[in-house]
Amino acid sequence: MAALEGKVLTAHTGHDDQRDIEAAMKRGVWSRLPKALAMSPEALIDEVKKSGLRGRGGAGFPTGVKWSFMPKEPVKPSYLVVNADESEPGTFKDRLLMERDPHLCLEGFLISAWAIRASIVFIYIRGEFVAGYRTLGRAIEAARAKGFIGRNVLGSGWDIDVILHRGAGAYICGEETALMESLEGKRGYPRLKPPFPAQHGVYGSPTTVNNVETLACLPSIVDRGAAWFAGIGREKNTGPKLYCLSGHVLRPGVYEAELGVPFETLYREYGGGLLDPKRTLKAVIPGGSSAAVLTPEECAGLTMDFDSLAAKGTLLGSAGMMFMDDSICMVRALERVLKFYAHESCGQCTPCRIGSDWIYRIVKRVEAGGGTPEDTATLVSVCDGMVGKTICVFADAAAIPARSFVDKFRHEFDDHIRRKGCSMKSAPAGAPA
Amino acid sequence: MSAVSGPLKVGIRFAESSRPLSEEALRKIDEAIARYPQKGSALLPALWIAQQEQGYCGTAAQEAIAERLGVSPAFVASVVSFYTMYHTQPVGRHVIDVCTTVSCWLRGSDALVDHLERKLGIRVGETTPDGRFTMRTVECLGSCGTAPMCQIGDDFHEDLTHEKIDAVLEGLK
Numbered sequence: 001m002a003a004l005e006g007k008v009l010t011a012h013t014g015h016d017d018q019r020d021i022e023a024a025m026k027r028g029v030w031s032r033l034p035k036a037l038a039m040s041p042e043a044l045i046d047e048v049k050k051s052g053l054r055g056r057g058g059a060g061f062p063t064g065v066k067w068s069f070m071p072k073e074p075v076k077p078s079y080l081v082v083n084a085d086e087s088e089p090g091t092f093k094d095r096l097l098m099e100r101d102p103h104l105c106l107e108g109f110l111i112s113a114w115a116i117r118a119s120i121v122f123i124y125i126r127g128e129f130v131a132g133y134r135t136l137g138r139a140i141e142a143a144r145a146k147g148f149i150g151r152n153v154l155g156s157g158w159d160i161d162v163i164l165h166r167g168a169g170a171y172i173c174g175e176e177t178a179l180m181e182s183l184e185g186k187r188g189y190p191r192l193k194p195p196f197p198a199q200h201g202v203y204g205s206p207t208t209v210n211n212v213e214t215l216a217c218l219p220s221i222v223d224r225g226a227a228w229f230a231g232i233g234r235e236k237n238t239g240p241k242l243y244c245l246s247g248h249v250l251r252p253g254v255y256e257a258e259l260g261v262p263f264e265t266l267y268r269e270y271g272g273g274l275l276d277p278k279r280t281l282k283a284v285i286p287g288g289s290s291a292a293v294l295t296p297e298e299c300a301g302l303t304m305d306f307d308s309l310a311a312k313g314t315l316l317g318s319a320g321m322m323f324m325d326d327s328i329c330m331v332r333a334l335e336r337v338l339k340f341y342a343h344e345s346c347g348q349c350t351p352c353r354i355g356s357d358w359i360y361r362i363v364k365r366v367e368a369g370g371g372t373p374e375d376t377a378t379l380v381s382v383c384d385g386m387v388g389k390t391i392c393v394f395a396d397a398a399a400i401p402a403r404s405f406v407d408k409f410r411h412e413f414d415d416h417i418r419r420k421g422c423s424m425k426s427a428p429a430g431a432p433a
Numbered sequence: 434m435s436a437v438s439g440p441l442k443v444g445i446r447f448a449e450s451s452r453p454l455s456e457e458a459l460r461k462i463d464e465a466i467a468r469y470p471q472k473g474s475a476l477l478p479a480l481w482i483a484q485q486e487q488g489y490c491g492t493a494a495q496e497a498i499a500e501r502l503g504v505s506p507a508f509v510a511s512v513v514s515f516y517t518m519y520h521t522q523p524v525g526r527h528v529i530d531v532c533t534t535v536s537c538w539l540r541g542s543d544a545l546v547d548h549l550e551r552k553l554g555i556r557v558g559e560t561t562p563d564g565r566f567t568m569r570t571v572e573c574l575g576s577c578g579t580a581p582m583c584q585i586g587d588d589f590h591e592d593l594t595h596e597k598i599d600a601v602l603e604g605l606k
Binding site for chain 2: 092165
């Protein structure tokens with residue numbers, strides 16, 4: 001198991017001409033699709049299984065295994081849906097890939113489409129990403145003109161179309177079944193599973209939904225082999241990964257490293273430590289706001305991969321790491337986190353519709369000084385009434401972080417209730433002048 | 434328990450009426466329908482086309498789209514109201530969407546919102562009397578590494594200071 005040498009996903013994102021297909025091709029993009037097409041879909045799925053690639057959207061499910069759920073002899077057309085609805089707070093990696101290296105993304109999309117014998121690739125991009133939408137749109141037309149998209153791709157006999165679809169502002173549409181509903185022109189209400197998308201997806205057809213970063217790994221797997229990919233990172237946590245650093249770090253941004261890179265490397269070496277060096281680190285949300293918060297003690301010695309973070313009771317998720325220094329009131333921070341979930345609940349299931357709003361209001365009241373001694377117990381009880389009781393995991397994504405804030409910073413909640421308000425009146429550090 | 438019940442959002446904003454869609458917009462909607470295996474998928478694209486032409490998705494536009502797609506106007510309204518980016522009423526020439534989610538909040542989005550409210554003389558959700566700006570606060574725009582930030586129309590404005598946003602607004606007539 002080894003560290004990542006050089007960059008794979010962001011090797012060319014620094015080149016301003018990388019969006020141009022000729023420049024991208026000179027750097028090797030689109031040279032891996034012919035290699036993939038020379039393999040049978042079964043061999044390609046095997047290769048990706050051997051690479052150990054796990055989904056980068058948040059769940060970390062093995063990509064090759066997901067593909068193998070697609071029916072072998074489908075009676076309906078099969079579809080690939082690219083989840084480009086990047087909306088998890090603290091996450092901005094797919095946006096970088098789409099805006100800076102759209103042809104790498106498209107090449108990965110087509111390799112996946114070939115593996116599952118899809119006839120259409122739907123790219124569902126969040127409505128706010130107008131730059132990414134336009135960049136991908138131009139890249140699709142350029143790739144079509146080169147014969148990478150369309151009928152009989154590169155003489156393989158395979159026909160594939162790519163449809164770029166723009167969302168319109170709804171976090172829940174990043175949930176794969178809500179995304180499919182939205183793609184069909186409906187409200188983004190998650191569907192009950194089973195049936196899973198591989199059996200009953202878009203228009204009731206077999207569908208695989210993959211994240212942009214996941215698919216951007218494929219060209220390198222085809223090019224350099226599963227063994228190379230599996231040799232990067234840690235056991236069962238392989239390959240390159242994009243980490244998004246934000247909040248109170250000196251150098252926020254997207255950094256590429258191996259899965260399982262030490263927390264300290266990301267925080268100190270890449271992030272440059274705290275924005276205000278006189279402060280101390282108070283908390284880190286490691287995988288987007290749906291992940292349980294960690295204390296600095298829990299971060300010591302931590303490696304940033306799916307299994308290490310699960311062992312700490314949290315998630316790698318989308319690797320959206322948010323750093324908070326000791327100027328931050330954790331009750332206020334939780335209020336800010338929960339406002340998001342109260343706003344974004346789709347409203348379909350009662351425990352989530354009522355619960356996400358309810359816990360937000362409790363925390364808001366405690367922060368404002370109106371909390372009562374029963375409030376923390378009520379908060380915990382409402383959270384417990386949300387987890388595992390809804391169609392999708394949105395309710396869990398609100399309740400689990402909420403519980404983690406209360407469990408790990410309980411004294412701040414108690415202090416607010418006792419003092420009838422916040423004893424830290426300072427504004428967040430880094431406020432613009 | 435009464436203090437914690439009740440709806441979060443302030444009422445339902447009913448759509449205002451709008452002009453009928455132009456022939457050009459209807460033609461674009463038909464092109465969108467033709468792109469998809471099933472025409473229902475053209476609903477979000479059709480609403481984008483309407484909003485691009487009229488600045489918002491009013492009732493006349495919604496009804497025209499409903500007819501084109503073979504669904505009820507109520508269904509179209511239910512979809513329009515689900516997504517934050519569709520406006521159901523006229524808005525300012527420039528809509529300023531300030532991200533206020535965690536990473537932006539940690540980097541000073543509260544102060545940015547205060548600054549904009551003072552500068553524009555409006556509160557969040559309002560439009561300046563001259564119709565130039567509408568300001569809203571929104572949830573995470575996926576630009577957390579360059580916080581605080583806002584989206585105005587199609588463009589992201591990142592790493593904002595108060596001076597920087599002042600200069601941006603200056604350039605928008």
